[in-house]
Amino acid sequence: MTTVVNTNKSLSVNPLKMSQPLGASLAFLGLKGMMPLFHGAQGCTAFAKVVLVRHFREAIPLSTTAMTEVTTILGGEENVEQAILTIVENNNPDIIGLLTTGLTETRGDDMKRILKTIRELHPELENLPIVYVSTPDYSGSLQDGFASAVEQIVALDYNAFPREASLSSVVYPQPxxxxxxxxxxxxxxxxxxxxxxxxxxxxxxxxxxxxxxxxxxxxxxxxxxxxxxxxxxxxxxxxxxxxxxxxxxxxxxxxxxxxxxxxxxxxxxxxxxxxxxxxxxxxxxxxxxxxxxxxxxxxxxxxxxxxxxQRRQLQDTILDTHFYFGGKKIALALEPDLLYQTAWLLNDMGAKVHAAVTTTKSPILEDLPIGTVAIGDLEDLEDLAAGSDLIITNSHGTALAKRLNAPLYRMGYPVFDQLGNGQRCLVGYRGTMRFLFDVGNILLNEEANTPHNPSVLSHN
Known part of the structure; x- marks a missing residue:
């Protein structure tokens, strides 16, 4: 059983985790005709937009209630109302995803009451689904915000919003x-x-x-x-x-x-x-x-x-690559679900998870192929990962990988210094093969470039 350790530092150095609002907005972006609406200051939305644009290199639709110092003190109900009406007028969305930020969560806005009042004042919003999710960015992480948003998406009764555009019959030929x-x-x-x-x-x-x-x-x-x-x-x-x-x-x-x-x-x-x-x-x-x-x-x-x-191809891939994974010490800094998937795949290949750092609590962390996992930041990873043969984390780990003289395999959010994150596939038989070849090639190259490698010495 893995022991989960919280570093409890007074500040975060080289942060690893992304915020809950970012995770919730990412989930909302998977719905068609959606406009995610951040209830907070403009900077809260700008931060999430920059991260997502750099990662996916796509236009990201996000909106904000644009809270100011005055509205933060007096209340942001009018800002929420005006933002929703503006979105409906300018964008005509099929659905709106309303999420909070640390600013409004700290103030304690009663969002359910605010939404109820807005609907009473504006009957024209009667048929517009609005999914509300509480996502304070002073707690949790991207994974928590994403999960909370999905829970609210599936909990909403969409039959209560019979918009004319959605009333066309749908044919279901298969289960x-x-x-x-x-x-x-x-x-x-x-x-x-x-x-x-x-x-x-x-x-x-x-x-x-x-x-x-x-x-x-x-x-x-x-x-x-x-x-x-x-x-x-x-x-x-x-x-x-x-x-x-x-x-x-x-x-x-x-x-x-x-x-x-x-x-x-x-x-x-x-x-x-x-x-x-x-x-x-x-x-x-x-x-x-x-x-x-x-x-x-x-x-x-x-x-x-x-x-x-594909299964036979993966079996052959495992045979071809396991020589380069066996005994290698690999350090990971990822969100809990991704950490679990990656750690166990590496363990299956004979590699050793040398250090593990994650962003938030999760029951899945108690079942990892390592004795201890830390909830912390990339500074913690740097302290734990000395002697690692490979670092796996997001693009913010570039500098620490250089200081540790170890190669970096980029994974998680954000990855802003390589292309193709939208099409990258690391699941299924084919995705597993892609991961094994990617990492196997890194380890193979490192082994080939090591001065004490006999083949290199004889060649020189």
């Missing part, structure tokens, strides 16, 4: 399953997960679906709101889903809400990288398909041939 991706699931990851689900003859309903909004595609025209993602019409179809696949321990809360509301059974997959983890995911999909068959004529669960071949 539908919910997919709740954690904050570590990239747009490229989501695309792969949906493709896997569809290969089993199931219709995936991803909440949220970043693969349609932040995957790096060109729209026909300028978009002031999200141009893709899960639609409100799809959210109305939640009651007809036959099962929920939660990817990441942080999605357990949202899966429980769906079970309580609609009786939808669920399973949490803490990770979707690694041979055993992907096997379990595919086996569950095959069970979902089989359970819908006539029980008088039982059918043996069948895995599509595509994935049987």
């Amino acid at each position: 539908q399953v919910n997919i709740l991706p954690g904050s570590f699931v990239s747009p490229g990851d989501m695309e792969e997960i949906k493709a896997i689900v569809e290969a089993f003859g199931l219709t995936p309903l991803a909440i949220p679906d970043l693969s349609r909004s932040l995957d790096g595609h060109l729209e026909d025209g300028y978009q002031t709101i999200t141009g893709g993602g899960t639609t409100v019409a799809q959210l109305r179809s939640l009651p007809r889903s036959s099962f929920t696949l939660a990817v990441g321990e942080s999605m357990r809360g949202a899966a429980k809400i769906l079970e309580e509301r609609f009786g939808t059974k669920y399973e949490v997959f803490p990770r979707l990288a690694g041979l055993e983890a992907v096997d379990s995911f595919l086996w569950r999909l095959s069970q979902i398909v089989t359970s819908r068959c006539d029980h008088h004529f039982p059918i043996i669960p069948n895995i599509p041939a595509l994935f049987q071949r």
